[in-house]
Amino acid sequence: MSHTAHIPSHRKPRRSSSKLALRAGVAGGVLSTIAVAGAAGPAQAEPVTDTIEMPTLNGDLSTNLSSAVAASAEATQQIALDTELQALEDASAAKAAKEAKQAKQEAERKAEAERKAAEKARAEARERANRTSERTTLSASASATVSDSGRDSDEGGSYDSAPATGSAAAIVAFARAQVGDAYVMGGTGPNSWDCSGLVQAAYRQAGIDLPRVSGAQSSMGTSVSLDNLQPGDILYWGSRSNSYHVAIYVGGGQFVGAQNPGTGVVERSLDYDAPSGAVRLL
Known part of the structure; x- marks a missing residue:
């Protein structure tokens, strides 16, 4: 092999400046977005610390409310008493009417019984008078047949x-x-x-x-x-x-x-x- 032969380099190839700038811009945008999101996130999650204050009752309002409650209770109690009194009056009136009716019926019954008793007594008196008259006649007839001084042989007596x-x-x-x-x-x-x-x-x-x-x-x-x-x-x-x-x-x-x-x-x-x-x- 020749000493002049080309040996591939193991270093990464150089990137162009334009590509590097593009990548840096993208990275910076992402980091900005993250930074904004991070800044916005804690603000939204912050707990509410404000409290709601209830209105307080002053002395006059409290007194008026107590008077109204007491008046309502008294009115309710009075209505209950009136209702109970009316019920008692109704019951008494019904009882009195019933007793009056019974007394009237009893008086009528007694009057009828007395009337019948009077009629019976008059009838018995008439019957007795008739019997007495008949017996008087018979007695007079029998006496005429009896001797004043002797004993009647049929009767056996004087x-x-x-x-x-x-x-x-x-x-x-x-x-x-x-x-x-x-x-x-x-x-x-x-x-x-x-x-x-x-x-x-x-x-x-x-x-x-x-x-x-x-x-x-x-x-x-x-x-x-x-x-x-x-x-x-x-x-x-x-x-x-x-x-x-x-x-x-x-x-x-x-x-x-x-x-x-x-x-x-x-x-x-x-x-x-x-x-x-x-x-x-x-």
């Missing part, structure tokens, strides 16, 4: 023929008017009787007050024979002053008495249930 007069008539009339009433132990009228209750009430028509029980009633007055009875005499069963039953002799051999719960007040012949004795108070 009976008066004269009608009752004066106090005896009042006693007899009252006793006969109760015929048909119920017998109730301890009854003293006006529609139910026991034996001594009826005798006591009958004698009260003549202004005579008798004891309440039969034993005491039979101990009153004067003892008389059953052959010499007069209307108004008290008949008794058992021993005198210890009798267990009493009735009123009404004349014509008949007596009226509150016998028992099965018969009630009846008028019967002495032979129906012969008494033990009799007493006279008139």
Whole structure:
């Protein structure tokens, strides 16, 4: 190989000045852009440090607000009280109306009951009057057939023929008017009787007050024979002053008495249930 032969150089080829200038301009532009971006970046990321101040309430505004709240609460409470009071008034009015209606119905019921009772009493009085009239007629007919001094052979007793007069008539009339009433132990009228209750009430028509029980009633007055009875005499069963039953002799051999719960007040012949004795108070 020749010493003059060309040996390639290992150095980089030289660049032209124009290319170098172009490259330097480009690099400078890039660096400027980066510098601008870097300068702008921190400014945008800077945190906000400003604070918002809330308005403060001065003394007058605070007082007015408190007054308004208190007034609103008071108004609400008053409305609640008014509502409760109205409810109570409505309930009281409803209760009063209900009670008034019930009282009216009760008064009407009582008035109707009293009206029916009065009608029943009038009907019973008419019926008793009719029975009394019929019995008086029958008694008068029977008395006419009885001897004044002798014992009637059919009746087996000596009976008066004269009608009752004066106090005896009042006693007899009252006793006969109760015929048909119920017998109730301890009854003293006006529609139910026991034996001594009826005798006591009958004698009260003549202004005579008798004891309440039969034993005491039979101990009153004067003892008389059953052959010499007069209307108004008290008949008794058992021993005198210890009798267990009493009735009123009404004349014509008949007596009226509150016998028992099965018969009630009846008028019967002495032979129906012969008494033990009799007493006279008139």
